[in-house]
Amino acid sequence: VRSFVVIGQKANAFGDWLLDDVPGTSGRIDVLLRCVRAALLTAHGLRQDTCVYLVLEQGPRIMRIDGRTVQFLRPDERALSVLAKKVLANEVTAPSFVDVKPGIALARGGLEVALAEGPRDVFVLDERATVDIRDAALPRECDVMFVLGDHLGFSEESRRLLAALPAIGIGPTSVHADDAVAIVSNELDRRYRLVLSPRVPGAPSEP
Numbered sequence: 001v002r003s004f005v006v007i008g009q010k011a012n013a014f015g016d017w018l019l020d021d022v023p024g025t026s027g028r029i030d031v032l033l034r035c036v037r038a039a040l041l042t043a044h045g046l047r048q049d050t051c052v053y054l055v056l057e058q059g060p061r062i063m064r065i066d067g068r069t070v071q072f073l074r075p076d077e078r079a080l081s082v083l084a085k086k087v088l089a090n091e092v093t094a095p096s097f098v099d100v101k102p103g104i105a106l107a108r109g110g111l112e113v114a115l116a117e118g119p120r121d122v123f124v125l126d127e128r129a130t131v132d133i134r135d136a137a138l139p140r141e142c143d144v145m146f147v148l149g150d151h152l153g154f155s156e157e158s159r160r161l162l163a164a165l166p167a168i169g170i171g172p173t174s175v176h177a178d179d180a181v182a183i184v185s186n187e188l189d190r191r192y193r194l195v196l197s198p199r200v201p202g203a204p205s206e207p
């Protein structure tokens with residue numbers, strides 16, 4: 001399983017925002033929701049091998065969306081925003097994940113909850129990293145987790161928790177968080193997944 005953990009420094013943790021002005025009223029949860037789309041949805045489907053954690057440091061609360069079991073995930077931001085509002089309206093105060101919808105769980109707590117989810121190779125996506133993802137060893141069989149910041153980057157608290165973990169870069173330009181997710185997904189697809197058969201013009205189509 002590949003996992004993405006996105007740290008939302010100011011994102012609203014309880015769903016109290018206006019659907020007609022999500023960027024202006026939600027502490028930029030739209031940045032996190034775009035990461036959900038980038039991580040879990042392809043042009044025509046759902047990545048079942050992928051899990052996304054949204055860390056809402058203002059709670060702190062953490063939402064987990066698991067591609068193996070999530071249902072009715074739509075790519076448009078308004079639909080994702082409606083879904084997040086419904087999820088965050090749940091009264092979950094447990095420090096471990098509670099399922100609130102198929103494939104979506106919520107817990108009280110922050111980044112530490114995601115990091116405690118089990119043995120994984122964890123990498124921090126950091127513009128200042130000296131190792132590039134193309135040179136990083138990412139074994140095919142391992143569960144791999146990538147942690148990234150939102151539009152504000154990493155908070156002091158998250159930097160402290162991540163300090164001992166390997167940092168990797170994805171190129172010389174600081175890109176938006178959802179673009180960072182797309183670049184990492186593409187790198188893993190190229191290495192490990194034959195998503196599309198090469199189409200040779202004129203070749204007979206598969207039965």
Ligand SMILES: C[S@@+](CC[C@H](N)C(=O)[O-])C[C@H]1O[C@@H](n2cnc3c(N)ncnc32)[C@H](O)[C@@H]1O
Nearest residue numbers: 125126127148149152153169170173174175180
């Ligand atoms: C919009 S960027 C954060 C910019 C923020 N102003 C800062 O200075 O940290 C969002 C996140 O995407 C990831 N990211 C963006 N570009 C990257 C790069 N070139 N290499 C590694 N990670 C990157 C990082 O995790 C970053 O925190």
